[in-house]
Amino acid sequence: KSKGCVGVLSEHAGLPAALALSNDGKVLLTGGRDQLINVWDLSELSLIASTAALEPVEGLHVLPSEAADSELRFVSAGGNGRLRMWAGTAQSSIVQQQPAVEGQVALVQLVGCGEQLLAVTEDHNLLLHSSASLELERCIVGYNDEITDLKHVPAPAPASVEEVQGNGGETQLAVATNSDQIRLFAMPSMGCRLLTGHSDIVLGLDVSADGTLIASASKDRTACVWSAESATCLARCVGHVEAVGAVVFSRRASFLVSGSKDKTVKVWDLALLASSAATEVSPRAAATALAHAKDINALAISPNDGLVLSGSQDRTLKVWGARDVGLKSGGRGVLGGLVELATLSGHKRGVWAVAFSPTDKVAASASGDMTVKVWSMSSWSCLRTLEGHTASVLKVHFLLDGSQLVSSGSDGLIKLWTLKTSECVCTLDGHEDKVWALDVCTRGSGVELLSGSADSTIVRWRDVTADEQQTAKQEEEVRLQHEEVLRNAMAARHFAAAFDAAMHLRQPRALRLVVEALCASPRGDETLRETLVGIDGDALVHCLECVRTWNTTAQHSLTAHRLLSAVVRSHSAEQLAAVPHGKQLVEALLSYTQRHFERLDRLLLASRLVEYTLTSMRTLLPASVERDADATIADADSSSAPPLGALPLGFAGGVGGGDKIDVNSDGDESAREGDLAVAEEVAAQAVACSEALGEDAVSDDAEFLLAQRWDAEGEVAAGESAAGSFKIAARGGKKSRGAQATGVSAGRAGKRARDASSTAVGRKKDAARAARGSSTPRSSSTPRARAVGSGVRNGAALSAPSQ
Template identity: 40%
Template sequence: MPDATGGKIQLKSRLLNFHAPPFKVSHTIGSLYTGGKADITADENLLITTVGDCIDITDIHNGKRVFRLSGDSEIITTFAITPNGKELVSSSRSLGVKIWDLTTGKIKRSFKAHEAPIIIMDIDATSTLVATGSADSTIKIWDIDGGFCTHNFKGHGGIVSALKFYSENDRWTLISGSDDCNIRIWDLQSRTCVGVLKSHVSIIRGLDVTHDGKFIISGARDKVVNIWDFNKKTLVKTFLMYESIEKLGILQPQTTIDDIEDSSVGEMFYTGGEKGIIRIWDVQTGKLIKSQEPEKNTNHTITDIIYLRKSNILAAVTNDQNILFYQIATSLKRIKQIVGHNDEVIDLVYVGQDESHLAVATNTEQIRLYNAQSFDCSIVYGHKDIVICLSRSHDGKMLISGSKDCTAKIWNVDVDNENHEERVKCIGVCIGHTEAIGAIALPTKKGNFCITGSQDRTIKLWDLNPLDPTKSEENFKLKALYTHHAHEKDINSIAIASNNKIYATGSQDKTIKIWSVEDGSLLGTCVGHKRGVWSVHFSPVDHTFVSSSGDKTIKIWSSTDFSCLKTFEGHTNSVLKVSFLTSGLQLISCGSDGLLKLWTIKSNECVTTLDNHTEKIWAMAVRKDEKFIASGGADSLINFWEDCTIEEMEQRIKEEEELIVKEQDLSNYLMKKDYKNAIVLALALNQPFRLLNLFTEIINNRPEGDTSITGSKPIDNIIATLSIENIEQMLKYIRDWNTNAKKSGTAQTVLNVILKNFSSEELLKIPDIKGLLDGLLPYTERHYQRLDRMLTDSYIVDYTLHAMDLLDPLNGNKMEIDE
């Protein structure tokens, strides 16, 4: 028995003969949240987010989409979830309101609510009423079950920006804020405004009521939080926040924080805003109790905060479409991240000892670390500008990133660490390039060095021996062993040979250069591409390497004499990445045409094209076992392509075995003259020739005195009992037989049986029955013209039935139609 690799290669080779795609998309990471409203159900099982003009409902534990609530082609402005988790109310710029059943994902009712888009919603604790605040300055309250308006409040002089239901005993109140800087209190029983609170000088963004019902707390973009006496409708205190507030709320009573032991702290409230951090304050004193640690080198702001009361977590929704979860009890420690939108995927690599995770650069300063099989994602902060390129060590425990901030950072990767912040930690930095680093490489086998290439046209080799993986030393500077001016234009790719003795660089100057690792001396230059070189990769088994270019070609080169050995053409645009597969027997490439192509090197043939992207594919990573290939591009999509070669081959073999058995059964039926099973099986196997021989034999061997149409009453009965699908298939065979004079007699005889036993209503169920019947009867051109004039589709079959009566198999009369 061959080893696993050899068997896999052999199976791939056999499968390619069938022209079957050996890869299929197993799962995809796409956009989950593109901005706007985001929320989580009270049971903390479903994440609900806006994606363009739709709303996605996602299982928060595994990342699988439960429902997509289709929009009306207009942007969703806001939505609200009923506290019981059964319904969702949404609105869009089309001014329509929709009420959805969250158990089925279906619309229960819809209606037009305001004369301008709805900006804010709130639902009361009983899940009965929903309040909508609009850009038309009005507030309306709706019965959710009935879909009718119960209240219509007017009084604000601007866009309604905040709403809060409050009820205590028989006291039903709605509190609202607007960009007129005023807060209004509405009594639902009397349907009047019972108070106007004036103090803020900017748009109101957050409202809440303390648990004892005595105070209203409000936050605005004027960087202050006000405490109001609910009964007296007067301002009690003002706390200066030093940031524009986008969201605030009251924490549950007896909420504890690990390192806070001050017994005098009473009720607490949280805030979030332009600084991008969550802070917790004392309601009575305005004292800052706890602030989360700022994320390193980030400039995001908080647009909303979701309070998960069940698990005591605050989830910050950021303006860069991420949702960051902070545990209140552990001093606002970040415990989870959900990446809503990846922007443009620039590069990606598999990391971890078992390559279970994917590090992704997405046109931002952060690196996203995805668990390839689950919803879990860690965001790695550190760079000050966009991360352009990534590379990994041979064991997957080290990651290196190059950025527009002119630095490369070395990261130690421990994907099994329960602490998200410790999974990827910076242990060193390469500083020395004067422009963005566009290419980077670590050895594919053991080696303590890395190579960087920059837009400053230089390459540098760095010594990694001083690094200590156990220490987090973000400012530990590595030493460059040498620097060389390498190309005349930007360096796009660097690859190190498996022997760690040479490396290749590909550049926009259309050349590939081979260098010595030891001293950086130039060994050779490969010239042949007509456009810039985007990617280079060494063969794992021989002295060759492959390159891809903007000239739409892929070339294989000798790494000994630097000559071009093969050229592959097939992409319709720039080829951005290329890599060896199957122990150097195949290539996988991706390009600006949004396609991945699998090539067989020996034959220069593209054997498979994989298509699941809509934009250019910038990034591609092959797992070591080649079971999965990940691709990412400008469409913000990451596809995981699973190698299904063995499964496909096994399925093919199974189908072949079943076909052989069925063909043997067919031969047995024919020998036994079991014509019923023979006809059905021949139709199932799509073997018209066997059917033709069967019918011809029966017709030619008609017994004396037989009055059947075919020469066998059982055969007539078998045809008469076929399904309409089988009859359609039979008519197609008859149409083909009828084109040959030697076969037309058999064709006309079988057709006669069909038309004698099936009504016109039954035959008219067959798609394009008129087209099938055309050519079946031996009409002259004159008769066809007359039929076209006289007959309609509704009774052509009846007319054909009548015509077939003239074709009597007993006396051999020819059909004649009298004008």
């Protein structure tokens, strides 16, 4: 209540590391690094007894008692890695303890978990023991450290009918980490057992074909053989003078091959295991060969036990033949020697892994030069070189049928290769560091990969080829169904159903065709907005992605913006803001949209120029001609002949670009006066142009038009006006067949007028020459200068016709 210190217990000479209270709360147990367990009376704060534990005490736990006056019983955990059960208060004594095991890891904590005791080891493992017998019931690994190797341990063949009915034993996984322990995991539950016996880091593992034995290679210069069932050491192979880097079991005979840093390969006879399965034995070395110039990193034995393949840091592989010396053990041949058959060179860095094909006479090697090579075991030549890793290749394995192999490397990747095409068909990325360990196992009808990395993780990879094929087949069936629905809906013009089918297909082209057809229908934009009201989430994202794709081309940009407009009008700002990656989609639209608007601006500007040109061409027509053209249009509509207005632009009459010109010799007086005014203006411009060019004569066209002004007789004026109209109609007739009838009619009228006024025109020409100061009449042989005059009317240029 006062939150103050009641007393100080200071009998420990070292650091107190463990505390435990009795069930009634009257007794306190303390343990420390001074290897003592003290019992305290809390009522008087006095020491009752002190017991020597003979190990640093890291954990204490009081066991529950059935009666209040029963004897105090508690369990201690310490530096020896064993649990001990104690009884008594005044004089505590050991009632039960675990057997001592060489290399056992110290315990750092002890906690009660119901009827079990949870002990925490120094290397972060959780051990669950029975509180009654202190037997280990389960081990949970909390930290793997750097994984150096792993092997799949198949379930042993069932020996009885009961095991067959119970599916036999369970498969296991042997893992070597950056420690002297081997961890044996049960695959279904991932419960773990620890194999202790090495005194240094374990570098390599191998498993016998029947799954009963596990071999390990360690830096302590030994190779050990373990029982997969009992997790005990059966044999210890001693003979190498350097660290052992690789071991491999024979597939049919009872021998083990090991390779070491001392550059030698040794063959060990394991025949003694059959006679002394309960005790650890020391096999003899049946053969020793100085194999390489540097460390030996990898070993492999062919499926028929006839060849041994070794890979070394000296960048070479060596093939060894098995030499039988006639030693027999239980009907199985034992390898008695090694004969070098070939040296395979080609790698540029050290060889890290080798493997034999299960079906063909080929082998594979993985090297630090980032390549995997496939070698022929008949011709000793390199058949394939597989390149794809970006760092050293550390492991390689053939799959069951031998047509594919899998490799792992320092780049953290696992690659699946097809030997027929030498291509990488799959890359697995599940690790963040070097993948040192890789193994292949069968699981049902498929294949399963197991990988371990320096990032302390173990990953199980399942073959999903059959699942993907089944999924692809189902997706194809669904796609065909939606395509059929889309075709039927488009044919029936049921655009809502067609839009829904296109959205399910997730095909931009199908959606574009539906949107274009829908927009072309009556109330198309409104129907499109109504269709888009109900979509959200992935469907809305798909629409915006299609808009982004279509907007990249000018051909489909209008469709894209119509769909975008419908989306924006049918959804609120909050819904659009919640679209994933909406900002990126809008930014992708902006640049192309700006280009499209610039293109439309240029097109609009060009259309304004065309409009201005057509308007200017129409202003060139005299007012009387425009009025007559309107009358001609009315007459042409009632006639069977095609009107002049039906001709292409620029070919109707040659002047007004589509305006109809009806020249009639019987035009009214006001029309003649307008024509004469234009003729006078054109003639004056022609004279001015001729004088500017320094010519001493004017064109006959200008003289003829000027004479019209001087002639006061109405008949002459009418004739010359008709002649001028004839020229205009004649030029239009040359460009359009539709204008020929009008030109011929005007030509006949002009001819009659010229015959009547030829004499008066001649007199007026002479008078015009005299007025300009020309005293000598122009000879017929004198060259005539043709002046081109231009008259301006309402801001438009007009070229004077030549006679």
